[in-house]
Amino acid sequence: MNSNRDDFSKETKRILQERVGNRCSNPECRCLTSGPNFEPQKATRIGVAAHITAAAEGGPRFNSVLSSEERKAISNGIWLCQNCAKLIDSDEKNYTINLLLEWKQISEENCRRELEGKPPIEYPQKEGWICYWCRSFVEHLQPVCGVCHAEVAYTATRKERTEAWNTGLFVGGGGSLLFFVLLPQLLNSKFEWALPIGFGLGIYALIISAIVAVTCGFISVEHKEKQYRGRPPRFFRNTNI
Ligand SMILES: [Zn+2]
Ligand SMILES: [Zn+2]
Incomplete structure (x- = not known):
């Protein structure tokens, strides 16, 4: 592993996951990111705390202006399933920083709404x-x-x-x-x-x-x-x- 990577702490990952109710933050996916494993002592986890701007130089959407602290801050993370995490890193032109921030915002908002018993906001918010x-x-x-x-x-x-x-x-x-x-x-x-x-x-x-x-x-x-x-x-x- 590259030692220059600004990885998230365990705590940051957990909070990212909980802020979206353990669901993928891609509003068109929203799949659950964990469930029971065959082994009764285990859970199957398919969630990833993905970097909005890459953890290391050369990675997708890398922003050299950010400090190491900012890069591993919770504001630079988004909770996704493994599929969507792969997707956003395979096509950084399509999955831009702004789009990911929008996903994150909508997912957190919908999680809040679900907690409050309100219907989710529609996405994409079309005119x-x-x-x-x-x-x-x-x-x-x-x-x-x-x-x-x-x-x-x-x-x-x-x-x-x-x-x-x-x-x-x-x-x-x-x-x-x-x-x-x-x-x-x-x-x-x-x-x-x-x-x-x-x-x-x-x-x-x-x-x-x-x-x-x-x-x-x-x-x-x-x-x-x-x-x-x-x-x-x-x-x-x-x-x-
Ligand atoms: Zn997903
Ligand atoms: Zn009509």
Whole structure:
């Protein structure tokens, strides 16, 4: 054994183990780390007090800034099963210091909650919503509720967008029509002018009207979407959206 290793004391290991109720601290494992052995005098132990940053130079997540005392302090330990201990040391890029600290924190918190008779906190703590209809958890950006199949609308629904688009077209197109057809007639009758329909722009009046109509369509849809952006999604069930 390397004498430069900053191993945990027996006491530190025991406390690490007890602070997580003798379970592996990987929130997706949480297996028990000891049980009875065939020999009545013995217990089978598969728990490991793993180092968050390695006990010796060259080890996983080694932090040269830490002192020897800090490296063997309880704050640098995490209680794991043998599998998970092997896992975190085989892939230090995936199992980062921050992730391990998060595991440790959640495991201790869940152990505390279990002692107090409370339900454990969910892990990973995903961003999500509660379905309006069935009250189940729906992960953020998931398009349908996994339980009741309600559709989740994060912005305007397709129906609302179509309606907004039609309204924009109608307002823009209608407005242009009034401008190019009715306005010259109105001015002519009022001032006895002789303005032609479309102010003499001919086919260009039609093109301009079309552009205005489409632009109003886009603006209208954007306006509709903006109403729902940054808000909790809406849940629709059995409706044509
Ligand atoms: Zn484990
Ligand atoms: Zn639902």
